[in-house]
Amino acid sequence: MTATAVAYPDGKSVREACRRGEFSSPTAGLALGYIQANLVVLPKEFAFDFLLFCLRNPKPCPILEVTEAGEWETQNLAKGSDIRTDLPCYRVWENGILIDEPRKITHYWRNDLVSFLIGCSFSFENALIESNIPVRHIEQGVNVPMYKTHIPCQKAGVFGGPLVVSMRPLKPSQIVKAIEICSHFDKAHGTPIHFGAPETIGISDINKPDFGDAVTIHEGELPVFWACGVTPQAALMQAKIPFAITHKPGHMFVGDLRDKDLQK
Amino acid sequence: MTATAVAYPDGKSVREACRRGEFSSPTAGLALGYIQANLVVLPKEFAFDFLLFCLRNPKPCPILEVTEAGEWETQNLAKGSDIRTDLPCYRVWENGILIDEPRKITHYWRNDLVSFLIGCSFSFENALIESNIPVRHIEQGVNVPMYKTHIPCQKAGVFGGPLVVSMRPLKPSQIVKAIEICSHFDKAHGTPIHFGAPETIGISDINKPDFGDAVTIHEGELPVFWACGVTPQAALMQAKIPFAITHKPGHMFVGDLRDKDLQK
Numbered sequence: 001m002t003a004t005a006v007a008y009p010d011g012k013s014v015r016e017a018c019r020r021g022e023f024s025s026p027t028a029g030l031a032l033g034y035i036q037a038n039l040v041v042l043p044k045e046f047a048f049d050f051l052l053f054c055l056r057n058p059k060p061c062p063i064l065e066v067t068e069a070g071e072w073e074t075q076n077l078a079k080g081s082d083i084r085t086d087l088p089c090y091r092v093w094e095n096g097i098l099i100d101e102p103r104k105i106t107h108y109w110r111n112d113l114v115s116f117l118i119g120c121s122f123s124f125e126n127a128l129i130e131s132n133i134p135v136r137h138i139e140q141g142v143n144v145p146m147y148k149t150h151i152p153c154q155k156a157g158v159f160g161g162p163l164v165v166s167m168r169p170l171k172p173s174q175i176v177k178a179i180e181i182c183s184h185f186d187k188a189h190g191t192p193i194h195f196g197a198p199e200t201i202g203i204s205d206i207n208k209p210d211f212g213d214a215v216t217i218h219e220g221e222l223p224v225f226w227a228c229g230v231t232p233q234a235a236l237m238q239a240k241i242p243f244a245i246t247h248k249p250g251h252m253f254v255g256d257l258r259d260k261d262l263q264k
Numbered sequence: 265m266t267a268t269a270v271a272y273p274d275g276k277s278v279r280e281a282c283r284r285g286e287f288s289s290p291t292a293g294l295a296l297g298y299i300q301a302n303l304v305v306l307p308k309e310f311a312f313d314f315l316l317f318c319l320r321n322p323k324p325c326p327i328l329e330v331t332e333a334g335e336w337e338t339q340n341l342a343k344g345s346d347i348r349t350d351l352p353c354y355r356v357w358e359n360g361i362l363i364d365e366p367r368k369i370t371h372y373w374r375n376d377l378v379s380f381l382i383g384c385s386f387s388f389e390n391a392l393i394e395s396n397i398p399v400r401h402i403e404q405g406v407n408v409p410m411y412k413t414h415i416p417c418q419k420a421g422v423f424g425g426p427l428v429v430s431m432r433p434l435k436p437s438q439i440v441k442a443i444e445i446c447s448h449f450d451k452a453h454g455t456p457i458h459f460g461a462p463e464t465i466g467i468s469d470i471n472k473p474d475f476g477d478a479v480t481i482h483e484g485e486l487p488v489f490w491a492c493g494v495t496p497q498a499a500l501m502q503a504k505i506p507f508a509i510t511h512k513p514g515h516m517f518v519g520d521l522r523d524k525d526l527q528k
Contacts, residue, residue: 048312048378051319052330066316068421114312157332 005029011078011254015086024088024103026212026250029138032126033259035188036252037064037077038118038229039087040236041105041245044069047114049157053235054116056154060163060231062119062187064255070111077255083115089248091233096240105245113245118229120252121166123188123259127181133174136215143250144168145209146228150202151193153231161238164210165193165201165225169217175224182226187262195224211249269293275342275518279350288352288367290476290514293402296390297523299452300516301328301341302382302493303351304500305369305509308333311378313421317499318380320418324427324495326383326451328519334375341519347379353512355497360504369509377509382493384516385430387452387523391445397438400479407514408432409473410492414466415457417495425502428474429457429465429489433481439488446490451526459488475513 008014008023011034017023027036042050047069054061065076072083084106092100092108102108121144125135137144144166151163166189170178175195182191198206206223207214211230217223230249247253272278272287275298281287291300306314311333318325329340336347348370356364356372366372385408389399401408408430415427430453434442439459446455462470470487471478475494481487494513511517 044312048308048315051312051315055315055327055330063319066319 005032010034011256014254015078015081018088019082019085021103024251026143027088027252027254028122028125028144028250031254032129035064035077035255035257035259035262036120036122037255038120038232039083039245039247039253040116040118040232041083041113042241043110043243044112044114046158046241049159050116050232052156053153053159053232054118056156057231058186059189059193060153060227060229062189063116064119064187065117067115069114072109072115074117074255077117077253077257079256081255083253084109087247087253088251091246091248093236093244093246095242096237101248108245117253118232119188119262120229121189121226122252123262124182124185126259127185128178131177131181133170133178133181136169137213140215142215143212145214146211146230146249147198147203148210148234153235158239158241159235161231161235163193164228164231164234166228167206167209167223167225169215169221170224171220172222175222178224184263186264188259189227189229192224192226196222198223201225269296274298275520278518279342279345282352283346283349285367288515290407291352291516291518292386292389292408292514295518296393299328299341299519299521299523299526300384300386301519302384302496303347303509303511303517304380304382304496305347305377306505307374307507308376308378310422310505313423314380314496316420317417317423317496318382320420321495322450323453323457324417324491324493326453327380328383328451329381331379333378336373336379338381338519341381341517341521343520345519347517348373351511351517352515355510355512357500357508357510359506360501365512372509381517382496383451383453383526384493385453385490386516387526388446388449390523391449392442395441395445397434397442397445400433401477404479406477406479408476409478410475410494410513411462411467412474412498417499422503422505423499425495425499427457428492428495428498430492431470431473431487431489433479433485434488435484436486439486442488448527450528452523453491453493456488456490460486462487465489
């Protein structure tokens, strides 16, 4: 376990360090065993279309919690949390264009903003590690590699766009075991959507992820692809709605619920 | 099997008979094995609050499908269907007050209307019958009895209100088996929420249901209560939104998908 992982053993310690402005890095490998979540914040005007987009695309967008307009505290994932300050880094979008990557969004807050907390594959990584399945980006201390694919999401209202995936390299026997484990984690993207040839799903260069960092693929390993909670960011870029806020990829909300609470 | 059940062996035959104006009765026991669904239609302005209400109350409101604003054809439950004509009977609501019970809603249709198809306990009744568990209202050829309880739903935006339940009388050994069967039908209200003493959940007279018809409870049987898709109608009455349409309780949308498609 790295020194950073030791310093942040649970969700609350990560959120408080973010709130104090002391932590602004990716959260993979931190607070292992605690639920991590993607964040999408948008005006209520677009909330129905977006919620429907999530329901129609449950693999990239498993809903963990949705707040009422204007509320910044999550009720289920972590009581006492503040969505405006408790993530390491945010992205602010205007008309589909990234205009800011702030460490707080308090000054951007509005009373018509609805927050969506969406399951994250980091939530099953602890279960993989406990079964001796390597998680390469944690081993290498970098952000998980993420790629846009050519697989279209099902549209809902103004939202559509390509499926974004995360990638972990594994040997075939490990892939079998990982699929078995992830089949119990529907709320954290569940089973992989593909493994092997990246070009089959529209990824031209596995060494150049669209988000996050490249990782080493060893001899005998295949890249394994899971639906990713960054998919909504691609949808926001495409929909060009006037205003939205998301987490910065890999920089997640960490809750008080445990990964096992997501297991079915 | 009754003559009516023989005449309507599948979802399409029920929908077409409704569309031709030839059928306007409750749908329990018809097209056994085909998915039945509750209907809620409301202006897009209220669609986010209502969808969130469903997500926060998945037992009474399991979402099967949500249409885009203005669309009247379901994409998953039944291609070629017409939500405006294919149910036996509808209810039209203004400011929370029932103003009409028409057999078609074509003349009420507006381009901003969003339709919610919500799972129905009729979808597990076929599985009960196949396991020799009696379904009293089908035996007696009446509508299922439904009751308002004093159990509050979780609120979402303008929507809240009491949980509505349906009731089937069973012997203890049958209750055990029914719970086992229904545990596989999350999208059709799943397991019961209560059995035995009706007053415990706020039902003062089991012989006077708030919706549907009373049924006989034999010696040795207990009333068993399941969350019911009429719950949104209680929420609509309480929210008093300007306009909404629902099915008339017991008069469901019958799809082309099979009950087994809902089983997990």
